[in-house]
Amino acid sequence: MNLATRLFAFTVIAAAAAATAPAAFAQTVDTPRTRAEVKAETLAAMKAGEIVFGEGTPAEQRPAAASIKTREQRKAETMVARTKGELLPGGIATYRSSLSQQTATAKSTKTRAERKAETLEAAKAHKLIPAGEAG
DSSP, X not given: OOHHHHHHHHHHXXXXXXXXXXXXXXXXXXXXXXXXXXXXXXXXXXXXXXXXXXXXXXGGOOOXXXXXXXXXXXXXXXXXXXXXXXXXXXXXXXXXHHHHHHHHHTTOOSOHHHHHHHHHHHHHTTOSOOTTOOO
């Protein structure tokens, strides 16, 4: 094939592609939907759980962990723990954890002035733990 034949073949292929391109793109473009259709789609997506509220995205959705116990089994275990005294009333655990600190410092052998002096010496020697760094 000479150059003229190749150029003619290329032109024919390009013209055919240009002629069929709008028809191909027209099939992929959605026709405008009505407001009622958009509302119906939104409601269906909300019911299906596809719309996530807040900062989450649908990719972050995870199925809930399936429990291996029935509700009755969990309730029975809770009642057994309650009768044994293993359950603490709400807020009592925090009180008991601070109670150990109260009992540890209840019988101090130092006066307030002695403790203050020790704290000032530790501050001068840079031996105090910065706030929020303990633990």
